Amino acid sequence: MIKRLCCNGLAMLGMISAVAGAADTSAGFMANYAxxxxxxxSALSPARGEALYRSEHRGRDGKTVSCTSCHTANPKQAGQTRVGKRIEPLAPAANPGRFTDAAKVEKWFRRNCTDVLQRECSAQEKGDFIAWLNQIK
Structure with missing residues (x-):
């Protein structure tokens, strides 16, 4: 019995390591950003990620903007760009394709952080943001 428990525990640990090491999963992105x-x-903070998402900033045109300006207050809902194009939900629970392509993830972090914050997001901010989105069910 103990042998079976140890084997099962090692198998589970191996699966967790494989997921955390995968490049194109939300867990993989969190590990990389951490x-x-x-x-x-474990030091990534969903609370900081949510605060980043909801915080308001002065945009390029002087108007107040936040991530919610395009993505809505509920990341499980689809949003809309300034020109009316649909944006799929941010939360992986509502959009399983989210955080599955490293090039897209970096492209959109760079573009959206620059638009909203007037700077690129730090690795910690990106990790916090994904940690928050991952906890949304």
Missing amino acids: QQSGVAV
Whole structure:
């Protein structure tokens, strides 16, 4: 019995490691961003991620903007760009394709952070943001 428990525990640990090491999963992105920022994945903060999403900033045109301006207050809902194009939900629970392509993830973080914050997001901010979205069910 103990042998079976140990084997099952090792198998589970192996599966968790494989998911965390996968490049194009939300867990993989969180691990990469945590490593880039020099913190443990457990130090990523869903609360900071949500605060980043909801915080308002002065945009390029002087108007107040936030992530919710295009993505809605509920990340499980579809949003809309300024020109009316549909944006699929941000939350992986509502959009399983979210955080599955590294090039797209980096492209959209760069573009959206620059639009809203007038700067690129830090690795820690990206990790916090994904940590928050991952907890939404």
